[in-house]
Amino acid sequence: MTTKTVDGVAVEVNDEGFFEKPEQWTEAMVPVLCKEEGIDEVTDDHMKVIRFVRNEYETKGTGPTVRALGKTSGVSVKELYQLFPKGPAKIAARVAGIPKPKGCV
Amino acid sequence: MTHRIVILGGGTGGTLTANRLRRIYKKEEASITVVDQDDRHVYQPGLLFVPFGLTHPEDIVRPRSRQLRKGIDYVRSAIDHVDIEAEQVHLTNGDALPYDVLVVATGVDLLPDETEGMTGPGWMSKVFTFYNLEGASALEGALAKFEGGKVVINIVDMPIKCPIAPLEFAFMADWYFHERGIRDDVELTYVTPLDGAFTKPTAAAALGHLLDEKGVHVVTEFNTGEVDGESGRLVSYDGREVPFDLAVMIPIHGGAEYVGRSEGLGDELNFVPTNPATLQSTVKPNVFAIGDATNLPTSKAGSVTHFEGEVLVENIRRFLAGEQMDATYDGHANCFIETGFHKAMLIDFNYDTEPLPGHFPTQVGMPLLKESRLNHLGKLMFQWFYWHSLLPGRDIPGIKPDMPLAGKALSRS
Secondary structure, eight states: OOEEEEEEEEEEEEESSSSSGGGOOGGGHHHHHHHHHOOOSHHHHHHHHHHHHHHHHHHHOOOOHHHHHHHHSSOHHHHHHHHHOHHHHHHHHHTTTTOOOOOOO | OOOEEEOOOSSSSHHHHHHHHHSOOOTEEEEEEEEEESEEOOOOGGGGGGGGSOOOOGGGGGGGGGGSOOEEEEEOOEEEEEEEETTEEETTTEEEEOEEEEEOOOOEEGGGGGTTTSSSSSTTEEEEEEEHHHHHHHHHHHHHHSSSSSEEEEEEEEOOSSHHHHHHHHHHHHHHHTTTTOGGGEEEEEEEESSSSSSHHHHHHHHHHHHHHTTOOEEOOOOOEEETTTEEEEETTSEEEEEEEEEEOOOOOOOOOHHHTTTTTSSSSBBBBBBBOOOBBSSOEEEOOOGGGGGOSOBSSSSHHHHHHHHHHHHHHHHHHTOOOOOOOOOOOOEEEETTTTTEEEEEOOSOOOOOOOOESSSSSSSSSSBBBHHHHHHHHHHHHHHIIIIITBBTTTTTTOOOOOBBBBGGO
């Protein structure tokens, strides 16, 4: 676990860069977090997905998988990969300040 | 009063649940009805052997109805939907079945159409799956004619039934081409969305090593966006490509379609949200689920279903008697991994303990996470246990539902 500063605020992240304390996240951090993932321009579509992921986590306790995102967020899997080329579920979770989505076994 | 118990699905979970329930309830105490759309019960672990000509479809299929004890009603119909508020199952034949307890045991559906191009040109001529009987049989013909080239084994997305079966396929293919004397002309590639050979770290390392030893290339974190059968390539969402002459696909899995048509019964992938320790659904107290149909974070496998059976049936009894649920299912899974050349590995794990080396079930037993001939014999013998012990709802001697720790090398975890 390490502490890093995002948008002037100290936050705790794990080895893979996921927030240890989702409550430390604010929407204002999104542009900085996205930049770290190689996403220079945060569009409305990015925000739509990030808010959705955040809301899923808050209601269900875990972030959605890519397939679940594709079925429920209103953004298709193909578009999700255009928004987050390195893996929508993982990257969206990281920039939404939630833990790594529980994978399947 | 006679309790009305309706079980949807006459596969592993539905059959063993029905048989266990019939043993604890007299006929006047409970009616037990099993619904399935066909009368073909497939011994699914056998599907792995069909493409290599080591078993044949007729050897692994039996009538569903014949696996049920006397006094269990068998209704052959597809399911239109379940009304969990009115507590009724609506069948496509127009009938309605009211229930006091419902057990969802309809497993998963394969969804090859959800991946662009998979069922397009080349489907069943150079793009196959061995995850159903038709696919496994067709693949047998294609493999027999295969004289060399690139073979890919691709898992499109998790979860899938028996997550080790695709690995076993790779091991078996290595052996098969070896026996035919053309192994040097075949390039085997294992393409997975995971970051390693398996979902759990210790086993992933051991299995990854074995793939390496057998000369199987591994491509990880590959999320298949398209199967191009015409020019023979898998294309990932992030634009990577893997070429093939023959593709063995494990299509996307989802819960049964009718679950999606049943208001409030399933999640977005049609799996039933289920309490991991009690097997009671979280959608309604009188709805339970078992096996592949649940959303539980354990492998979708027959051994899991078998271990779930005892807790599930006890909890149905408790529910009908107005007692507290028994929360003791620990996610126990146990799988033989066929590795070719008359050898197999055995892994044993649960929600919290990953597959570890050692012996099963105690220190004097079958080797865990290690190839051996004994494990291969175990795998072959398992088919007998399946029909004669597991489906009738009996325990396998010496093997309890909760995971044994006795023979495991815990320090190496």
